[in-house]
Amino acid sequence: MRVAVVQFPGSNCDQDALWALRLVGLRAELVWHTEGSLEGFQAAVLPGGFSYGDYLRAGALAKFSPVMQEVRRLALRGYPVVGICNGFQVLTEAGLLPGALLANTNLHFTCKEVYLRVERTDLPFTSAYAQGQVLRLPIAHAEGRYYADEETLERLEQNRQVVFRYAPAPHAAGGPDHNPNGSLHDIAGIVNEGGNVLGMMPHPERAVEEVLGGTDGLGLFWSLKAALEVLPA
Amino acid sequence: MQETLPPLLQETGIPLHEYQEIVRLLGREPNRLELYLFKVMWSEHCAYKNSRPLLGLLPKDGPAVLQGPGENAGVVDIGEGWAVAFKIESHNHPSAVEPVQGAATGVGGIIRDIVAMGARPIALLNSLRFGELSSPRTRYLLRGVVGGIAHYGNAIGVPTVGGEVYFHPAYQENPLVNAMCVGLLRVEELKRSRASLGRPVYYVGSKTGRDGIGGAAFASEELSEENESKRPSVQVGDPFMGKLTLEATLEAIRQGLVEGVQDMGAAGLTSSLSEMAHKSGLGLELNLDRVPRREPGMTPLELMLSESQERMVLVPRPGKEKDLEALAARYGLDAVPVAHTVAEPVFRVVAGGEVVAEVPIRALAEAPTYVREGREDPAIARARARDLSDLPLPQDLEGVLPRLLATPNLCSRSPIFERYDHQVGTNTVLLPGRGDAAILRIKGTRRAIAVKVDANPRYCRLAPRLGAMHALAEAARNVSVVGARPLAYTDGLNLGNPETPEGYFELSETLQGLAEASRALGLPVVSGNVSLYNEGPSHRIPPTPMVGVLGLLEEVERRAELGFRKEGEFVVLIGPEGGYLGASEYLWLEHGLEAGSPPPLELALEARVQAAIRELIRRGWVQTAHDVAEGGLAVALAEMCFSYGLGATVELRSQVRPDALLFGEAPSRVLFTVDQTHLHPATKHLEEAGLPYRILGQVGGDRLTILLPKARLEWGVGDLRRAWEAPLREVLP
Amino acid sequence: MRYHLTLLIELKDGILDPQGRAVEGVLQGLGFRVEGVRVGRVLEMEVEARDEAEARAVAQRIGQALANPVMEVFVVEAVKELV
Amino acid sequence: MRYHLTLLIELKDGILDPQGRAVEGVLQGLGFRVEGVRVGRVLEMEVEARDEAEARAVAQRIGQALANPVMEVFVVEAVKELV
Numbered sequence A: 001m002r003v004a005v006v007q008f009p010g011s012n013c014d015q016d017a018l019w020a021l022r023l024v025g026l027r028a029e030l031v032w033h034t035e036g037s038l039e040g041f042q043a044a045v046l047p048g049g050f051s052y053g054d055y056l057r058a059g060a061l062a063k064f065s066p067v068m069q070e071v072r073r074l075a076l077r078g079y080p081v082v083g084i085c086n087g088f089q090v091l092t093e094a095g096l097l098p099g100a101l102l103a104n105t106n107l108h109f110t111c112k113e114v115y116l117r118v119e120r121t122d123l124p125f126t127s128a129y130a131q132g133q134v135l136r137l138p139i140a141h142a143e144g145r146y147y148a149d150e151e152t153l154e155r156l157e158q159n160r161q162v163v164f165r166y167a168p169a170p171h172a173a174g175g176p177d178h179n180p181n182g183s184l185h186d187i188a189g190i191v192n193e194g195g196n197v198l199g200m201m202p203h204p205e206r207a208v209e210e211v212l213g214g215t216d217g218l219g220l221f222w223s224l225k226a227a228l229e230v231l232p233a
Numbered sequence B: 001m002q003e004t005l006p007p008l009l010q011e012t013g014i015p016l017h018e019y020q021e022i023v024r025l026l027g028r029e030p031n032r033l034e035l036y037l038f039k040v041m042w043s044e045h046c047a048y049k050n051s052r053p054l055l056g057l058l059p060k061d062g063p064a065v066l067q068g069p070g071e072n073a074g075v076v077d078i079g080e081g082w083a084v085a086f087k088i089e090s091h092n093h094p095s096a097v098e099p100v101q102g103a104a105t106g107v108g109g110i111i112r113d114i115v116a117m118g119a120r121p122i123a124l125l126n127s128l129r130f131g132e133l134s135s136p137r138t139r140y141l142l143r144g145v146v147g148g149i150a151h152y153g154n155a156i157g158v159p160t161v162g163g164e165v166y167f168h169p170a171y172q173e174n175p176l177v178n179a180m181c182v183g184l185l186r187v188e189e190l191k192r193s194r195a196s197l198g199r200p201v202y203y204v205g206s207k208t209g210r211d212g213i214g215g216a217a218f219a220s221e222e223l224s225e226e227n228e229s230k231r232p233s234v235q236v237g238d239p240f241m242g243k244l245t246l247e248a249t250l251e252a253i254r255q256g257l258v259e260g261v262q263d264m265g266a267a268g269l270t271s272s273l274s275e276m277a278h279k280s281g282l283g284l285e286l287n288l289d290r291v292p293r294r295e296p297g298m299t300p301l302e303l304m305l306s307e308s309q310e311r312m313v314l315v316p317r318p319g320k321e322k323d324l325e326a327l328a329a330r331y332g333l334d335a336v337p338v339a340h341t342v343a344e345p346v347f348r349v350v351a352g353g354e355v356v357a358e359v360p361i362r363a364l365a366e367a368p369t370y371v372r373e374g375r376e377d378p379a380i381a382r383a384r385a386r387d388l389s390d391l392p393l394p395q396d397l398e399g400v401l402p403r404l405l406a407t408p409n410l411c412s413r414s415p416i417f418e419r420y421d422h423q424v425g426t427n428t429v430l431l432p433g434r435g436d437a438a439i440l441r442i443k444g445t446r447r448a449i450a451v452k453v454d455a456n457p458r459y460c461r462l463a464p465r466l467g468a469m470h471a472l473a474e475a476a477r478n479v480s481v482v483g484a485r486p487l488a489y490t491d492g493l494n495l496g497n498p499e500t501p502e503g504y505f506e507l508s509e510t511l512q513g514l515a516e517a518s519r520a521l522g523l524p525v526v527s528g529n530v531s532l533y534n535e536g537p538s539h540r541i542p543p544t545p546m547v548g549v550l551g552l553l554e555e556v557e558r559r560a561e562l563g564f565r566k567e568g569e570f571v572v573l574i575g576p577e578g579g580y581l582g583a584s585e586y587l588w589l590e591h592g593l594e595a596g597s598p599p600p601l602e603l604a605l606e607a608r609v610q611a612a613i614r615e616l617i618r619r620g621w622v623q624t625a626h627d628v629a630e631g632g633l634a635v636a637l638a639e640m641c642f643s644y645g646l647g648a649t650v651e652l653r654s655q656v657r658p659d660a661l662l663f664g665e666a667p668s669r670v671l672f673t674v675d676q677t678h679l680h681p682a683t684k685h686l687e688e689a690g691l692p693y694r695i696l697g698q699v700g701g702d703r704l705t706i707l708l709p710k711a712r713l714e715w716g717v718g719d720l721r722r723a724w725e726a727p728l729r730e731v732l733p
Numbered sequence C, D: 001m002r003y004h005l006t007l008l009i010e011l012k013d014g015i016l017d018p019q020g021r022a023v024e025g026v027l028q029g030l031g032f033r034v035e036g037v038r039v040g041r042v043l044e045m046e047v048e049a050r051d052e053a054e055a056r057a058v059a060q061r062i063g064q065a066l067a068n069p070v071m072e073v074f075v076v077e078a079v080k081e082l083v
C-alpha cells in the first residue's frame, strides 16, 4: 500500500506528513508536482505549506500543477485523498471539495492549539476515533475560514460531510472563542460525497508523538492504514 | 584628475584618508565602479573596521566547535554524526524604513547563511527592540516587523521558536530587528565558502533587480532626515523563491554536486564573490553580461551593488556542472556560470567584453581597522552611582505584581508568537512560552537542542561591561534550566556610533564583558554580527549585545518546562531570596527610574548553579524549572502559574526590604519544583554542590500566595493572567 | 499587437470581507466618512494578440483561470493597445 | 451626494513583485503569452461628498493614507455618482 505525499513548490509540511505516515507503518513517498502519474499509489496526501507562496490566494495556483489530474483520477476511483491545511485549500480550489477557504476573520496567520469534535467515524480517516471525541490539534494558517453558500452548507450537513468541527475545550466554560478563523458552522474538516476525499485545516501530523505535546492526530493515520489494508491494491 | 575627486568622494562618502589608502593599494586612482566596490566592502557592515580588533578578545575554540567565526555561520558538533549551524544577523535599518519587508528579508538573509553551510534550517529566533509601546510609531513598527517575520518564516517553512522583545525609549528612533537561524547538518556535509582554481562559479536563484542598491553601506550610516533621500529601493522578500533556492542548494549538496557555497547577502555579487575568492586564496573574473536580470538597462554599478534577495553562489565539482543546471531547472531557478576563479589574486569585472573594474582582491577584503579612545558618558556613570536606599516603599505591595506583569517588557508574548508557525518540521518540543528556551528534537536520535537569545537593555545601558556579561549568563541559564548543556553562542552586537568616544567606550566595554563571561562559563563564540551607528538625532541606543546560546540535551525526555504541573510538588529556590533594585524593571515602573547598578554577577557561582539544575533535570527528578529574571521572584512565580493555571503558596523569610525581596533582580537564581520522593536527593545534591537554596512552599490551588515576614500577599492566578495577557493583545489583536 | 490588460478580482457581494472592514475602520478612525469598503486584487499584464477582441478574450480566459467562482467575481477593467 | 470610489494600490515600478512573478509563471505554464504581471489591491467604497470634485479629492486623500509611500503608488481609478 503506497501513499503519495504530493510536493508542490512551496509545500513545507511534506516531510512532516511523510514522517507521520511512516510512523504508523505506511509506505509513503514524496511525489513532485510535475509528476504525470500516480500509478501504483492507493492514496494521496496533499500536505500543508505555501504552495506557490500562497500568492494570489492560498491553493489557487497549485490546482494547475500536472499532478492534480492524477489526484483527481485517484479520487474518482474511490481511493483516499487527504488535504491538510494548504492541501485542503488546494482541494477546494481544484473543485475536489465544495466551498472555499477565506482569510481568517482575525486577518492574520494563527498558530495555536484548537479542539475539534469528530462528527463521523465511518470514514477511512476517522475509524480509530470515537463518535463525538474531542481532539486537541494545532492549527497554523491565515486562510482557514470555511465558506460555502447556504445551499451547499445544507447539503454538507444533510449528507454528514462535516467530519471535524471546532469545539470548546473539554471541561472549559465554552463560549464563541473556540472557532479560530470564523469558519461557517465551525467547520474544520469536510469530506466529499463519496467520503474518500478529506480536507481539514488543523494539522494531525503535528500531533503524533508525546514529545511533540500530543498524539491526537495519530488516529487519522491509523484509520488510513486500516482502510488501505482492505483496499484492493 | 584632482578636480574630479571631491564630487566622487562626496558621492560615495569615503573619507579622504581611506581614499588615499585605496590609491596606495591600487597604485593608481580607482574608477567610479572600483571606488564603489571599496565603499561597500569597506563599510562597517562588511569590514568590521571598528569592531574587528575588539572581536579578537572573544574565545572561539571549544571541544564542540567545528567552525568558528569567519564563515557564513558557526557550526558545533552535537554527536552521532550531527552538527548544528547557527548565526544571528541584524536588519535594523531596512526594518526602520519598511518594517514588513525589512524584517522579512532579515529572516531570508539569515536562512541563506545557514543553508550556505550545508545545513537545513530547523529553527528561527528573533530579538527585537522598540521605543515605548504607547507610541503609535512603535505600534506600527511592531505590527510590521512581526508581520514580516511571520510572512517569511511561515511561508518558507522554518518554525519561529523563540525570541525576545524589549521596549525602551532609547530605541524610539532606531528600532532593532535581529534574526537568528539554526540549521542541522551531517558533519560530513559541512560546506564552506570556497572554490578551487579554474572553477566556474554559478549564480543560482532569483534575478537581479535594483533592490537595496548600496544597502550594506546604508546599514552603516546613521538614520537622519538628510539621508531619507538616499533610501535604496526597498528589498522585497520572496519566501517562495527562497524555499526553492533553499531546497535546490541542499539537494545539490546532498548529491555531492558542489564544492563550495556562499549566500548573496549584503553587498550582493561584490561581497559574495570577492570574499569567496579571497578565502580560497584566488582571484576571480566576473562576467556581468551573464547575470540574470529583472529589469532592462541595469548598469555595472547597479548590478554589483544590488541586494536582490534569494540568490546563492554555488561552485560545482568538476564534471557536475550540467547536473547542477538540471537540478536548478527542476526548481525553476536560474543557474548561470557568471564567474570563474583565476590564479592572479584580483577581482576583475567584465561587462560588454571590457574590463570595467580590476582591483587586488586582498585590498577589498582587508579594510583598515580602527582602535579609538573611549570615554564613558558621565550622565550614565551618575545614574549608575545613584543611591537607591532612600526610595520609599510602595503602599500597596499586592498591587505592584499585576502592574509589573502588565508592563510591556514583562507581559505575555503570545500575541506575537501566535502569528509564527512554531511547529512546522515537527521537531519543536518546547513551544514558545512554555519554557525559558526552545527545545528541538533531532529526529532519529534521542538528542535535542535548546536555544535562547537574550540581552537586557537597562543593564547594558547602565553598565555595558556587566550588562554584556549578564546577557551571556542569562541566555546560558535559560538553556540550562530546560536541561540542556550550553555549547557555544552567537552574538549580535548592536551599538551606536563607534566614532564618538561614548560609542566606542560602549563597544569596547561590551566586548570585554562578553569575553570575560565567555571564559568563565567556558562558552566560545562561533558566529555573530556587528551593527553600529544605531542612533537617531537625539538618542544613542543602549549597547545591545544579543546573545544566542545553543545547548545540547542528550535525552530529550530529560527536560524541564517552566509551568507548575503537579499539585503538591515543592517549590525550591536556588540562590538568595533577595534581589537588587538597581536597573530593575520594578524601579522603572514604580519609580520611573533607570538607575543604580545592575545586580552583581559572580560567574563561577553562575556556572555552578547552571550545572546543578541541569543535573537535577538529567536525573529525572525535576520537570519544572524557571530562571528568576526581570521582575524578580514574584514575577517568576506568577509566570510558573500560567501554563496550567496552577497556583502555589510560598514563604519568603529574608529581612531585605519587601520590594527588593519580591521584585528585586539577581542572576544565578533558579526556581524548580520537585515531588516528595525526590525532594531529599535533590536538596542533598545542592548541598553537596555548595549552593544556597531554600524550600519555599508548595504547588496547588488557583491562587498565588506569598507570605512575607510581615505580610501576606495573595492573588488569583486568573486575575494575574489577564493582566499579563492584555497589553500586547491590544496592539496585536 | 501588444495589449495591456487590467483585471479586477473581487469578493462577491454578501461575502464577509474582514480586510475591507479593517480598512473601513482605519479610514473612519482618520475621519473619512466611508462605507462599504471592499478589498480585492488588481492584476496588470501585457499580452500579444491579433486585435482588441482577441486580447479581450484572452483577458476573459485569464480571469476564469485565476478567480475562484465560489466567492469571487472578476472584471476585465481595461484592455489597451500598446505602442 | 453619494459617490462610489475605486482605488488601485500597486507596487512602484522596479520593486520586486513576487506575487506577480508567481502568477506569470503559472499563466505561462498554461500557455498564455503574458509578461510583466503585477498584482496589486483594488479598493471599492462609498463616500458622501458635495460634488464630484470633492469626491475625487477625498479619494486622493484616502489613497495617500492607505498606500505605503516607500513601495506603493495609488491611482484613483473611478469616481461614480450613485443614485
Ligand SMILES: Nc1ncnc2c1ncn2[C@@H]1O[C@H](COP(=O)(O)OP(=O)(O)O)[C@@H](O)[C@H]1O
Residues within 6 Å of the ligand: B045, B046, B055, B068, B069, B070, B071, B072, B073, B074, B087, B089, B113, B265, B266, B490, B491, B492, B493, B525, B526, B527, B528, B529, B530
Ligand atoms: N559579534 C561577532 N561575534 C562573533 N563573530 C562575528 C561577530 N560579528 C561577525 N562575526 C563573524 O564574522 C563573519 C562575517 O560576518 P558577516 O559579514 O555578517 O557574514 P555574512 O556576510 O555571511 O552575513 C561571520 O563568520 C560572522 O559569524
Ligand SMILES: [Mg+2]
Residues within 6 Å of the ligand: B071, B072, B112, B113, B116, B263, B265
Ligand atoms: Mg553570508
